[in-house]
Amino acid sequence: MLCIHTGKDLVDFAVLFITWAVPFFAGMIIGKFWIGLAVWFGLALLFFVYVEALILCRHCPHYAEEGFILRCHANSGFPKIPKFNPRPMGRIEQVIWLLYVAVLFLYYVPFFISSEQWLLLGLTTWALVAVSWTLQRTQCTRCCHLSCPVNRVPDDIRKGFFENYPEFDRAWKQHKQNNS
Numbered sequence: 169m170l171c172i173h174t175g176k177d178l179v180d181f182a183v184l185f186i187t188w189a190v191p192f193f194a195g196m197i198i199g200k201f202w203i204g205l206a207v208w209f210g211l212a213l214l215f216f217v218y219v220e221a222l223i224l225c226r227h228c229p230h231y232a233e234e235g236f237i238l239r240c241h242a243n244s245g246f247p248k249i250p251k252f253n254p255r256p257m258g259r260i261e262q263v264i265w266l267l268y269v270a271v272l273f274l275y276y277v278p279f280f281i282s283s284e285q286w287l288l289l290g291l292t293t294w295a296l297v298a299v300s301w302t303l304q305r306t307q308c309t310r311c312c313h314l315s316c317p318v319n320r321v322p323d324d325i326r327k328g329f330f331e332n333y334p335e336f337d338r339a340w341k342q343h344k345q346n347n348s
Protein backbone atom coordinates (compact mmCIF):
# COMPACT_ATOMS: atom_id res chain seq x y z
CA MET A 169 0.00 0.00 0.00
CA LEU A 170 0.96 3.65 -0.24
CA CYS A 171 0.93 4.29 3.53
CA ILE A 172 4.70 4.39 3.12
CA HIS A 173 5.15 6.50 0.03
CA THR A 174 8.40 7.19 -1.74
CA GLY A 175 9.65 10.10 -3.85
CA LYS A 176 8.97 7.96 -6.92
CA ASP A 177 5.26 7.70 -6.04
CA LEU A 178 5.07 11.48 -5.88
CA VAL A 179 6.85 11.78 -9.26
CA ASP A 180 4.38 9.27 -10.78
CA PHE A 181 1.51 11.44 -9.60
CA ALA A 182 3.13 14.66 -10.83
CA VAL A 183 3.79 13.17 -14.29
CA LEU A 184 0.11 12.21 -14.58
CA PHE A 185 -1.00 15.72 -13.57
CA ILE A 186 1.38 17.34 -16.07
CA THR A 187 0.00 15.13 -18.88
CA TRP A 188 -3.37 16.81 -18.41
CA ALA A 189 -2.05 20.26 -17.44
CA VAL A 190 0.02 20.87 -20.62
CA PRO A 191 -2.88 20.81 -23.15
CA PHE A 192 -5.19 22.50 -20.61
CA PHE A 193 -2.90 25.51 -20.05
CA ALA A 194 -1.94 25.62 -23.74
CA GLY A 195 -5.59 25.99 -24.79
CA MET A 196 -6.40 28.54 -22.09
CA ILE A 197 -3.37 30.66 -23.02
CA ILE A 198 -3.92 30.38 -26.81
CA GLY A 199 -7.56 31.41 -26.28
CA LYS A 200 -6.41 34.30 -24.02
CA PHE A 201 -8.86 33.24 -21.32
CA TRP A 202 -7.07 35.24 -18.60
CA ILE A 203 -10.08 35.71 -16.31
CA GLY A 204 -11.03 32.05 -16.76
CA LEU A 205 -7.50 31.03 -15.81
CA ALA A 206 -7.48 33.30 -12.75
CA VAL A 207 -10.80 31.79 -11.59
CA TRP A 208 -9.40 28.27 -12.14
CA PHE A 209 -6.32 29.08 -10.04
CA GLY A 210 -8.56 30.48 -7.28
CA LEU A 211 -10.75 27.36 -7.31
CA ALA A 212 -7.70 25.06 -7.37
CA LEU A 213 -6.01 26.92 -4.50
CA LEU A 214 -9.18 26.81 -2.37
CA PHE A 215 -9.57 23.10 -3.17
CA PHE A 216 -6.04 21.91 -2.48
CA VAL A 217 -5.34 24.15 0.52
CA TYR A 218 -8.62 23.67 2.37
CA VAL A 219 -11.65 21.95 0.79
CA GLU A 220 -9.93 18.69 -0.18
CA ALA A 221 -8.27 18.48 3.25
CA LEU A 222 -11.65 19.01 4.93
CA ILE A 223 -13.72 16.48 2.98
CA LEU A 224 -11.13 13.89 1.86
CA CYS A 225 -7.62 14.04 3.33
CA ARG A 226 -8.41 14.49 7.03
CA HIS A 227 -9.93 10.97 6.97
CA CYS A 228 -6.73 9.48 5.52
CA PRO A 229 -3.90 7.80 7.51
CA HIS A 230 -1.34 10.15 5.92
CA TYR A 231 -3.11 13.04 7.61
CA ALA A 232 -2.51 11.43 11.02
CA GLU A 233 1.25 11.58 10.57
CA GLU A 234 3.22 14.13 12.60
CA GLY A 235 3.73 17.70 11.43
CA PHE A 236 1.64 20.48 9.91
CA ILE A 237 2.64 19.67 6.31
CA LEU A 238 1.01 16.75 4.50
CA ARG A 239 3.27 14.02 3.11
CA CYS A 240 1.74 11.52 0.68
CA HIS A 241 1.96 10.35 -2.93
CA ALA A 242 -0.38 13.09 -4.19
CA ASN A 243 -0.75 16.22 -2.04
CA SER A 244 2.68 16.49 -0.41
CA GLY A 245 3.50 20.01 0.73
CA PHE A 246 -0.03 21.24 1.49
CA PRO A 247 -0.95 22.37 5.02
CA LYS A 248 -3.10 20.27 7.33
CA ILE A 249 -5.60 22.96 8.40
CA PRO A 250 -8.73 20.93 9.37
CA LYS A 251 -8.36 18.46 12.26
CA PHE A 252 -7.66 14.75 11.57
CA ASN A 253 -10.70 12.48 11.88
CA PRO A 254 -10.36 8.69 11.32
CA ARG A 255 -14.02 8.13 10.42
CA PRO A 256 -14.81 7.32 6.77
CA MET A 257 -15.97 10.03 4.38
CA GLY A 258 -19.73 10.60 4.45
CA ARG A 259 -21.89 10.41 1.31
CA ILE A 260 -22.18 14.21 1.09
CA GLU A 261 -18.40 14.60 1.37
CA GLN A 262 -17.91 12.05 -1.40
CA VAL A 263 -20.39 13.79 -3.71
CA ILE A 264 -18.89 17.25 -3.06
CA TRP A 265 -15.37 15.91 -3.71
CA LEU A 266 -16.39 14.26 -7.00
CA LEU A 267 -18.22 17.40 -8.17
CA TYR A 268 -15.33 19.71 -7.27
CA VAL A 269 -12.84 17.42 -9.06
CA ALA A 270 -15.13 17.39 -12.12
CA VAL A 271 -15.33 21.21 -12.12
CA LEU A 272 -11.52 21.56 -11.92
CA PHE A 273 -10.61 18.93 -14.50
CA LEU A 274 -13.48 19.46 -17.00
CA TYR A 275 -13.16 23.24 -16.70
CA TYR A 276 -11.61 23.52 -20.17
CA VAL A 277 -14.62 22.09 -22.06
CA PRO A 278 -16.78 25.26 -22.50
CA PHE A 279 -13.69 27.43 -23.17
CA PHE A 280 -12.28 25.15 -25.87
CA ILE A 281 -15.70 24.65 -27.52
CA SER A 282 -16.48 28.40 -27.58
CA SER A 283 -13.06 29.13 -29.14
CA GLU A 284 -13.31 26.13 -31.52
CA GLN A 285 -10.01 24.62 -30.34
CA TRP A 286 -11.05 21.12 -31.42
CA LEU A 287 -7.58 19.56 -31.43
CA LEU A 288 -6.79 20.74 -27.89
CA LEU A 289 -10.27 19.73 -26.76
CA GLY A 290 -9.54 16.20 -28.01
CA LEU A 291 -6.01 16.12 -26.58
CA THR A 292 -7.05 17.37 -23.12
CA THR A 293 -9.97 14.95 -23.02
CA TRP A 294 -7.72 12.07 -24.08
CA ALA A 295 -5.18 13.10 -21.41
CA LEU A 296 -7.93 13.16 -18.78
CA VAL A 297 -9.11 9.66 -19.75
CA ALA A 298 -5.53 8.30 -19.80
CA VAL A 299 -4.66 9.91 -16.46
CA SER A 300 -7.86 8.65 -14.74
CA TRP A 301 -7.35 5.16 -16.14
CA THR A 302 -3.70 5.03 -15.04
CA LEU A 303 -4.45 6.48 -11.59
CA GLN A 304 -7.19 3.95 -11.01
CA ARG A 305 -4.95 1.04 -11.96
CA THR A 306 -1.67 2.12 -10.36
CA GLN A 307 -2.47 4.32 -7.34
CA CYS A 308 -6.10 3.87 -6.24
CA THR A 309 -5.63 0.08 -6.01
CA ARG A 310 -3.02 0.55 -3.25
CA CYS A 311 -3.99 3.84 -1.59
CA CYS A 312 -4.69 3.76 2.15
CA HIS A 313 -7.64 6.20 1.96
CA LEU A 314 -10.24 3.45 1.87
CA SER A 315 -13.37 5.66 1.90
CA CYS A 316 -12.31 7.75 -1.08
CA PRO A 317 -15.13 7.20 -3.62
CA VAL A 318 -12.70 6.02 -6.30
CA ASN A 319 -10.56 3.78 -4.06
CA ARG A 320 -10.03 0.31 -5.57
CA VAL A 321 -8.08 -1.56 -2.85
CA PRO A 322 -9.07 -5.28 -2.81
CA ASP A 323 -11.10 -6.62 0.13
CA ASP A 324 -8.33 -8.80 1.63
CA ILE A 325 -5.97 -5.81 1.83
CA ARG A 326 -8.73 -3.67 3.35
CA LYS A 327 -9.15 -6.33 6.03
CA GLY A 328 -5.41 -6.22 6.78
CA PHE A 329 -5.55 -2.43 6.99
CA PHE A 330 -8.20 -2.47 9.72
CA GLU A 331 -6.26 -5.11 11.67
CA ASN A 332 -3.19 -2.88 11.63
CA TYR A 333 -4.97 0.46 12.18
CA PRO A 334 -7.35 -0.14 15.14
CA GLU A 335 -8.13 3.59 15.49
CA PHE A 336 -9.68 3.50 12.00
CA ASP A 337 -11.42 0.22 12.71
CA ARG A 338 -13.14 1.71 15.80
CA ALA A 339 -14.04 4.97 14.04
CA TRP A 340 -15.51 3.15 11.01
CA LYS A 341 -17.61 0.86 13.24
CA GLN A 342 -18.83 3.84 15.27
CA HIS A 343 -19.69 5.72 12.07
CA LYS A 344 -21.64 2.72 10.76
CA GLN A 345 -23.53 2.43 14.05
CA ASN A 346 -24.40 6.14 14.07
CA ASN A 347 -25.74 5.92 10.52
CA SER A 348 -27.72 2.68 10.83
Ligand code: SF4
Pocket residue numbers: 224225228229230231238240241242243311312313
Ligand atom coordinates in the same frame (compact mmCIF):
# COMPACT_ATOMS: atom_id res chain seq x y z
S1 SF4 B 1 -3.38 9.91 -0.16
FE1 SF4 B 1 -5.07 11.08 -1.03
S2 SF4 B 1 -6.49 11.35 0.70
FE2 SF4 B 1 -4.52 10.72 1.57
S3 SF4 B 1 -3.55 12.64 2.14
FE3 SF4 B 1 -2.86 12.09 0.06
S4 SF4 B 1 -4.25 13.14 -1.35
FE4 SF4 B 1 -5.18 13.16 0.67
Ligand code: SF4
Pocket residue numbers: 242303307308311312313316317318319320
Ligand atom coordinates in the same frame (compact mmCIF):
# COMPACT_ATOMS: atom_id res chain seq x y z
S1 SF4 C 1 -8.05 6.39 -3.88
FE1 SF4 C 1 -7.06 7.35 -5.64
S2 SF4 C 1 -8.07 9.36 -5.87
FE2 SF4 C 1 -8.59 8.56 -3.84
S3 SF4 C 1 -7.09 9.50 -2.45
FE3 SF4 C 1 -6.29 7.53 -3.09
S4 SF4 C 1 -5.03 7.89 -4.91
FE4 SF4 C 1 -6.28 9.73 -4.55
